[in-house]
Amino acid sequence: MENQPARNLPTTTGQVQYDVKEGTVGHFKRKNRGEIQSGLTHECGVFGAIGTGEWPTHLEISQIITWGLVALQHRGQESAGIVTSEGTCSKHFNVVKGMGMVSNIFTDESIRKLRGSIGIGHTRYSTSAASEEVNCQPFVVHTAHGALAVAHNGELVNCDSLRRQVLEHGVGLSTHSDSELITQALCLNPPEGEPMGEPDWPARIRHFMQLAPLSYSLVIMLKKKIYAIRDPYGNRPLCLGKILPFNEPLSGDCDENREADGWVVSSESCGFLSIGAQYVREVYPGEIIELTRHGIRTIDIVQRPENKSQAFCIFEYVYFARADSIFEGQMVYAVRLQCGKQLAIEHPVEADVVSAVPESGNASAHGFSRQSGISFAEVLCKNRYVGRSFIQPSNRLRQLLVAKKFGAISGMVKGKRILLVDDSIVRGNTIGPIIKLLRNAGATEVHIRVASPPLHYPCYMGINIPTREELIANKLNPKDLAKYVGADSLEYLSIQGLIKAVRSDIKTKSTAKVGHCTACLTGVYPGGEPIKNNDLDW
Ligand SMILES: O=P(O)(O)OC[C@H]1O[C@H](OP(=O)(O)OP(=O)(O)O)[C@H](O)[C@@H]1O
Numbered sequence: 001m002e003n004q005p006a007r008n009l010p011t012t013t014g015q016v017q018y019d020v021k022e023g024t025v026g027h028f029k030r031k032n033r034g035e036i037q038s039g040l041t042h043e044c045g046v047f048g049a050i051g052t053g054e055w056p057t058h059l060e061i062s063q064i065i066t067w068g069l070v071a072l073q074h075r076g077q078e079s080a081g082i083v084t085s086e087g088t089c090s091k092h093f094n095v096v097k098g099m100g101m102v103s104n105i106f107t108d109e110s111i112r113k114l115r116g117s118i119g120i121g122h123t124r125y126s127t128s129a130a131s132e133e134v135n136c137q138p139f140v141v142h143t144a145h146g147a148l149a150v151a152h153n154g155e156l157v158n159c160d161s162l163r164r165q166v167l168e169h170g171v172g173l174s175t176h177s178d179s180e181l182i183t184q185a186l187c188l189n190p191p192e193g194e195p196m197g198e199p200d201w202p203a204r205i206r207h208f209m210q211l212a213p214l215s216y217s218l219v220i221m222l223k224k225k226i227y228a229i230r231d232p233y234g235n236r237p238l239c240l241g242k243i244l245p246f247n248e249p250l251s252g253d254c255d256e257n258r259e260a261d262g263w264v265v266s267s268e269s270c271g272f273l274s275i276g277a278q279y280v281r282e283v284y285p286g287e288i289i290e291l292t293r294h295g296i297r298t299i300d301i302v303q304r305p306e307n308k309s310q311a312f313c314i315f316e317y318v319y320f321a322r323a324d325s326i327f328e329g330q331m332v333y334a335v336r337l338q339c340g341k342q343l344a345i346e347h348p349v350e351a352d353v354v355s356a357v358p359e360s361g362n363a364s365a366h367g368f369s370r371q372s373g374i375s376f377a378e379v380l381c382k383n384r385y386v387g388r389s390f391i392q393p394s395n396r397l398r399q400l401l402v403a404k405k406f407g408a409i410s411g412m413v414k415g416k417r418i419l420l421v422d423d424s425i426v427r428g429n430t431i432g433p434i435i436k437l438l439r440n441a442g443a444t445e446v447h448i449r450v451a452s453p454p455l456h457y458p459c460y461m462g463i464n465i466p467t468r469e470e471l472i473a474n475k476l477n478p479k480d481l482a483k484y485v486g487a488d489s490l491e492y493l494s495i496q497g498l499i500k501a502v503r504s505d506i507k508t509k510s511t512a513k514v515g516h517c518t519a520c521l522t523g524v525y526p527g528g529e530p531i532k533n534n535d536l537d538w
């Protein structure tokens with residue numbers, strides 16, 4: 001490992017060097033996570049809100065952020081935090097953070113404590129550093145120019161080398177979190193210096209973005225403003241919403257010039273209507289937006305290296321995002337529907353009923369049903385009180401637990417040939433026990449269709465995709481997997497089919513403006529090849 005080339009920052013050719021070996025930070029990744037999981041675990045959610053006009057604002061900022069985080073709860077359930085500013089003292093922010101779900105941390109009392117006209121929030125699924133109180137976000141640091149709070153979704157691909165750089169500046173870090181590292185890196189003076197000792201935050205942010213190409217969506221709060229930032233590849237989502245005066249209709253087109261009571265910025269738009277906000281647009285890849293009580297403005301759009309494409313995570317469409325969120329001008333639900341239609345074109349089958357593995361498989365199953373003309377029926381009930389991941393010592397117990405998570409609606413199943421759609425197969429823990437359930441309930445045939453291609457490679461950009469060895473597609477081809485899980489047939493959507501479904505309704509066809517990361521499917525990483533290493537701690 002000592003002999004590895006220096007893994008520093010983007011090279012002049014624009015090649016990103018991914019810190020993939022187990023280093024100081026890597027060692028702490030996934031610490032305390034010995035549980036057996038199914039699926040892809042989620043990523044983080046970030047949220048920010050600001051009142052416009054006179055301060056103190058009449059908006060209930062901390063309540064708005066709490067509801068915003070509740071809507072982003074599916075992105076991370078380990079811990080959450082909110083930091084607010086009253087806009088009067090640059091040394092003091094109000095902070096509430098804790099382990100667990102949003103509704104447990106933010107009680108009426110803690111929401112009251114979070115006074116302010118501006119604030120940011122975070123809900124965490126850890127990818128770098130352990131799931132512990134000390135790593136909860138937003139991170140707050142006190143600089144010579146006042147306090148700074150940062151909430152981060154994503155994972156730095158060059159974390160180790162950036163860490164070394166920051167430490168070389170004499171800065172101490174108190175955790176192994178890449179998000180704390182970002183917070184400290186933002187405090188570095190930009191190379192061009194700063195006028196008269198005043199901080200030039202946009203220059204600092206640009207400097208950080210040049211040091212770290214991937215992967216982040218950030219909300220950064222100062223005493224009186226928020227910066228919303230997406231990495232130049234646009235890998236993680238981030239969008240803008242406008243809080244309209246009470247009683248104004250939220251439907252219809254929204255433009256940035258319409259009068260606003262406040263602004264919100266969020267990983268996903270799914271919670272906007274419930275907080276009285278209207279979806280405006282996405283933050284563009286590389287864009288730095290400043291939100292103040294006077295409104296919003298784009299400060300800069302940091303470009304990618306010339307030969308590199310945009311790389312929005314395609315799995316946001318497949319699985320991570322809530323179906324009622326909007327990305328690239330389209331509803332996630334509509335894309336999943338399209339994936340199901342494409343799947344039916346690629347892998348038709350004779351069956352009596354099309355059904356879904358709830359939740360994420362639902363929309364694709366409806367798409368399959370519409371395309372094939374085979375009617376849709378629910379055949380499984382999901383117990384919402386059984387968690388997504390679980391600790392069990394044996395395969396037998398693990399499989400029994402999956403079975404416990406679902407129940408078969410026998411009346412819909414008995415004597416039927418069932419075509420069952422799921423959004424993804426990762427480790428293969430879920431689908432086998434479900435097939436067994438359906439057969440026990442009297443299904444005569446069970447055919448599996450997967451609305452995404454097989455996963456072959458790990459993700460270095462904020463998603464917990466297991467090691468190659470754990471990914472079932474690296475052990476069994478579709479035919480053998482069908483046999484292994486007890487299906488009559490099993491087929492995946494093709495990579496081209498997924499891309500086609502995702503892009504079919506995107507207005508612009510310009511390849512400079514549209515691009516998706518498919519690295520976990522293809523092994524082609526957005527910034528270039530990662531340094532290969534077998535000790536991946538994923
Ligand atoms: O092959 P495996 O490793 O077993 O994982 C695949 C399953 O995990 C996910 O479901 P999950 O229950 O996490 O979430 P959902 O309710 O959103 O579908 C995904 O939707 C698949 O159903």
Ligand SMILES: NC(=O)CC[C@H](N)C(=O)O
Pocket residue numbers: 042043044045124125126127128129137152153154155156177178179462463
């Ligand atoms: N899933 C995420 O986006 C995690 C953000 C950050 N890397 C952390 O571990 O806290």
Ligand code: SF4
Pocket residue numbers: 235312313314315316458459460461462463517518519520521
């Ligand atoms: S590797 Fe997969 S999960 Fe990770 S960002 Fe790319 S598409 Fe998303």
Ligand SMILES: [Mg+2]
Pocket residue numbers: 357358359360361422423
């Ligand atoms: Mg599922």
